[in-house]
Amino acid sequence: xxxxxxxxxxxxxxxxxxxxxxxxxxxxxxxxxxxxxxxxxxxxxxxxxxxxxxxxxxxxxxxxxxxxxxxxxxxxxxxxxxxxxxxxxxxxxxxxxxxxxxxxxxxxxxxxxxxxxxxxxxxxxxxxxxxxxxxxxxxxxxxxxxxxxxxxxxxxxxxxxxxxxxxxxxxxxxxxxxxxxxxxxxxxxxxxxxxxxxxxxxxxxxxxxxxxxxxxxxxxxxxxxxxxxxxxxxxxxxxxxxxxxxxxx
Numbered sequence: 001x002x003x004x005x006x007x008x009x010x011x012x013x014x015x016x017x018x019x020x021x022x023x024x025x026x027x028x029x030x031x032x033x034x035x036x037x038x039x040x041x042x043x044x045x046x047x048x049x050x051x052x053x054x055x056x057x058x059x060x061x062x063x064x065x066x067x068x069x070x071x072x073x074x075x076x077x078x079x080x081x082x083x084x085x086x087x088x089x090x091x092x093x094x095x096x097x098x099x100x101x102x103x104x105x106x107x108x109x110x111x112x113x114x115x116x117x118x119x120x121x122x123x124x125x126x127x128x129x130x131x132x133x134x135x136x137x138x139x140x141x142x143x144x145x146x147x148x149x150x151x152x153x154x155x156x157x158x159x160x161x162x163x164x165x166x167x168x169x170x171x172x173x174x175x176x177x178x179x180x181x182x183x184x185x186x187x188x189x190x191x192x193x194x195x196x197x198x199x200x201x202x203x204x205x206x207x208x209x210x211x212x213x214x215x216x217x218x219x220x221x222x223x224x225x226x227x228x229x230x231x232x233x234x235x236x237x238x239x240x241x242x243x244x245x246x247x248x249x
């Protein structure tokens with residue numbers, strides 16, 4: 001039986017690497033994003049493996065979760081895996097956070113994940129279970145200065161994982177948090193480019209025992225591991241893959 005996976009933020013970085021890895025492992029993948037050109041490329045790559053499609057859907061729309069799940073069910077009749085990966089970081093210290101900034105970051109990073117998880121769980125219950133992987137961050141574990149909205153949104157994803165586990169484990173639905181350290185993605189590239197001192201930002205981001213940034217493919221491996229039937233006893237937990245950053249505080 002071919003399993004169906006939904007991956008948000010699927011056109012770049014960790015999401016793209018995850019979508020391709022899941023397809024390589026035999027999943028049919030619905031990749032959700034906003035970049036249609038990158039989405040078309042992703043869809044062609046998915047077709048080289050187990051197949052899948054790209055969907056340009058605004059995750060912050062109230063009906064986005066229902067529309068995404070309906071698309072997956074229309075294509076394959078089921079939803080087995082959901083990877084809540086889409087996110088945005090708009091750095092600002094606590095005294096400069098505006099309502100608009102907070103709404104933007106929490107709306108995509110957390111609110112959208114809650115609503116999409118709700119829609120996916122309703123479908124998973126009809127087919128005997130599934131897995132939700134919430135892609136948080138080391139910033140959901142440690143309080144990094146100057147990005148309070150992002151920190152709060154990522155910490156919220158860890159609580160989403162625990163809440164899903166508390167409600168849904170008996171129905172065969174698992175939830176796992178994967179918290180990457182700083183990874184070489186377009187989001188991080190923009191953070192570096194926007195910094196007043198680019199090299200100082202790179203040095204700060206690499207200040208961890210592994211002394212480097214993560215690679216999207218490494219994070220994708222952790223996500224696919226969490227979603228695998230091989231670890232069906234894994235639920236409510238957090239996998240931190242950060243080059244040792246949270247180990248040293």
